[in-house]
Amino acid sequence: MLQIEHLSFDVRDDGRQAEILSDISFNVADGEMLVITGPNGGGKSTLAKLLMGINEATSGRIILNGEDITDLSINERAQAGIGFAFQQPPRFKGMTVRRLLNLAAGRTLSESECCGFLSSVGLCAQEYIDREADATLSGGEMKRIEIATVLAKQHTLCIFDEPEAGIDLWSFSMLIKKFEQIHKEKKESLILISHQERIIRMADRIMVISDGKIDRIGPAEEILPTLLDTSSQEACCYGQQKGGDYCEA
Template identity: 35%
Template sequence: MLKLENISYSVSDKKILDNISLSFSVGKKYSILGTNGAGKSTIGYLIMGLEDYKPTEGKIFLDGKDITQKNVYERSRLGITLMWQEPARYEGLNVYTYLTLGGKLDVTKDEVEEALEKVGLDPFLYMKRFVDKSLSGGERKRVELASIILLKPKYVIFDEPDSGIDIMSLDMINNIVDYVVSYGGTPIVITHREEMAYNTDEAYLLCAGKILAHDNTKKVIEIFKNLCNACDHPNVPVTKELKIDGR
């Protein structure tokens, strides 16, 4: 289990996350839902342990062990990976080399080709392409999805996975999310879109750095549609009462 306990995060005295707790168990698909600027991506960066993203307060645990001070490389080795909203570019590195970690990943050429086909990229056309500005944002995101297929991380954080990919590709992304669960991993989908969250089992609703709701995804989406989408104060947590299913 991956757990964030009483996490707060501030930048220059501005509180981005305010005493939040989340937990993610194996075998479930999760989403972190909220409007733009709610602090969703910050949660992903904290889980990944990116530079300058250490909690101001609180701790992060993986399988009962405190990983709060571990860096991004250490967390990667523990099986945590982040699919960037805007994937990185790598000058001089082709797709095949990127996907095989320079030959260090124990996969065959056929497996690499199959992974590319699953994300809608023709291996013949893309194996030797460079992971640089010659690839569009959508193409680079598809390459990132192919890397997840091959690496099989324990925890995969999808940061706005549909960004830069056409609407017709939502099914493909959902298939990759399902695939993560099929091999025993745990997907965490960070999104501001209901369509992207629907394929998850459990959701957290975030507003201005606070958790407003945590329940099965359908109930959380109902709250999101009725409360957050109509909110005209995106930087101030909403406090008005909303009754769902008679509660």
């Protein structure tokens, strides 16, 4: 289980202290899928980076399976069982996709294992396995390769930041199936940061982050209608911000 207790994150901006996240507390149970959504700039990616250890919390505690991991490095958190796929994945000049998958898995994968992970994100393995994971790959290709690297290892908790971003509809459907499979197996907890209704609908619970705070959190059947309610001014503004996804529902 992941327990987040009173997490806050401040930055210094133009010599002034700015609060990006304020007093965030929630849990993610074993095997649970929590989807985090909310308006642009609300603080979702910042929270993900705090969980992964990329940003250091100003205050609060992060506890994974009873162990306080607040002060652990990125590597130590990865060893503790956290996997993370960035909103905008980094490129690795000089490193092939195969090597990246092996590094992510922590062992040498067989050809068929590599192919399986690439296929599960809709990539034709033979075309990509020996390519460099560098700037010659499109944004959507790199995004899918990064998701494949997270899938290459069993984690306690996987965090995916906007996995839908830049991914074509066909690959997106495959990705949804993969998330559904992981969720069904209940071996890993999942935190998905998303604006996509199809992903939000898969959640056990939904958390809405807005203006650096938890606006609401609860079972999907309770929170989803509040997002889809076109009579709600807030939901409507949010839908317009995101291209009308919710308002058109």
